Amino acid sequence: MSIRNKSKMKQSGENLRMLREGIALKNQHEFSSAIQIPASNISTYENGKKAISLGVADKYIEFFKKEYEIDVSLDFFVWIFKSDNNKPNRESTNG
Secondary structure, eight states: OOOHHHHHHHHHHHHHHIIIIIIIEEEEHHHHHHHHHHHHHHHHTTTTTTTOOHHHHHHHHHHHHHHHHHOHEEEEEEEEOOOOGGGGGGGGGOO
């Protein structure tokens, strides 16, 4: 894995941790029960050791929509797979 990809995986993990700790206010075990995946998987994703799968991303999306009425975009999870030339323009999403 390249240094660039490691950096993106780390950022993705920080984003996932922010959702869990900052919005859901749950520890890894509580959150794993809520979205029905092993706590060890959450730790792996949050520590940037593995990319989140689309199936797991969908569980996050469904949880935050149902529990907090927050629409978490799939782009929030998959942006790490896009090349630097294809990054979403953050300014364009605010208009």
